[in-house]
Amino acid sequence: MPTNLLVLPTNYLSAREQQMRKYSTTDEKKVIQAAAGALQDLGFTIDKSEMDLGMIVSSKNRTAVSAGQVTAAITADVACVLFGCYSNLYGKTDKAQKIEASVMVNSALAKDSTVVRVKFQSVVWNVSGQVSRFETITNPELYQGFFERISKAIFLEEQKI
Amino acid sequence: MREKRRFCFTIFLITATALLAGCATSQKQILATNQSQVALRSIQSRAFDTTDKKLMLRSVINTMQDLDFLIQDSSLDLGTVTGQKFHGMIVVKMSVMVKERNAKQLLVRANVEYGIKAVEDPKTYQDFFTALEKSVFLTAQQVD
Numbered sequence: 390m391p392t393n394l395l396v397l398p399t400n401y402l403s404a405r406e407q408q409m410r411k412y413s414t415t416d417e418k419k420v421i422q423a424a425a426g427a428l429q430d431l432g433f434t435i436d437k438s439e440m441d442l443g444m445i446v447s448s449k450n451r452t453a454v455s456a457g458q459v460t461a462a463i464t465a466d467v468a469c470v471l472f473g474c475y476s477n478l479y480g481k482t483d484k485a486q487k488i489e490a491s492v493m494v495n496s497a498l499a500k501d502s503t504v505v506r507v508k509f510q511s512v513v514w515n516v517s518g519q520v521s522r523f524e525t526i527t528n529p530e531l532y533q534g535f536f537e538r539i540s541k542a543i544f545l546e547e548q549k550i
Numbered sequence: 551m552r553e554k555r556r557f558c559f560t561i562f563l564i565t566a567t568a569l570l571a572g573c574a575t576s577q578k579q580i581l582a583t584n585q586s587q588v589a590l591r592s593i594q595s596r597a598f599d600t601t602d603k604k605l606m607l608r609s610v611i612n613t614m615q616d617l618d619f620l621i622q623d624s625s626l627d628l629g630t631v632t633g634q635k636f637h638g639m640i641v642v643k644m645s646v647m648v649k650e651r652n653a654k655q656l657l658v659r660a661n662v663e664y665g666i667k668a669v670e671d672p673k674t675y676q677d678f679f680t681a682l683e684k685s686v687f688l689t690a691q692q693v694d
Binding site for chain 1: 604605607608611612615616617618620621622623624625626627631635636637638639641642644662664667669671673674675677678681
């Protein structure tokens with residue numbers, strides 16, 4: 390078992406930069422509502438929420454099928470059969486994914502403003518129904534898009550931390 | 551014919567015993583810990599000189615997020631936060647509970663699961679409390 394499970398990672402500041410924005414308002418409720426709206430805009434369903442700590446947990450289930458991956462796997466499987474061996478690469482291709490988004494809204498982190506921190510993760514299953522990988526989503530456009538939607542809803546520009 | 555029946559009965563007995571024994575081992579895990587409970591509690595808990603439970607929970611959430619966890623649940627009433635992160639193909643789950651220890655202190659207790667194993671190594675928890683100390687600007691005090 391690794392011993393560094395809870396050691397602060399060296400890149401935690403850059404992770405903060407990507408995942409956090411602050412809005413110059415102290416109306417936490419308004420920001421939470423805007424964040425919930427932004428998640429719904431992105432197709433997430435709200436699983437859990439708590440106003441006291443400003444938490445929203447949401448998820449969406451989507452396909453993970455990639456035409457290129459399926460074609461490559463089937464071609465390899467057929468080629469294998471032609472050479473007289475057995476292969477089931479198709480069974481290992483991605484089929485479905487569950488994307489989870491967790492938002493924490495906090496007005497105690499910065500003076501006269503409210504800080505929003507969001508994180509997206511996904512679990513991908515293959516055609517055989519096994520988990521094929523876990524991913525933390527780091528696509529900057531997704532994060533930026535999320536924060537812009539909150540900005541539009543509360544008429545305030547988001548600021549980097 | 552009779553021997554065949556006896557043979558079948560023996561097979562049935564062996565299978566049934568194996569299944570029941572299997573049941574017993576998997577259920578034994580429900581209450582099992584490797585360390586003594588007192589030792590484990592001491593490894594997983596620290597006291598802080600503050601009574602602001604909400605601020606402490608928010609600091610726990612911040613620290614867990616810095617440690618790459620995705621927060622999955624939280625409750626101010628109960629004083630709990632739960633999160634998970636991925637370590638390759640292994641899921642790491644963590645829950646933290648904050649409660650009043652006395653009139654001046656809060657007690658923070660964390661527990662971590664790595665895949666299907668409980669984390670009982672003192673260093674891992676020490677690392678968490680070191681990170682939490684920085685976030686709350688308070689010293690984490692060892693409790694008995």
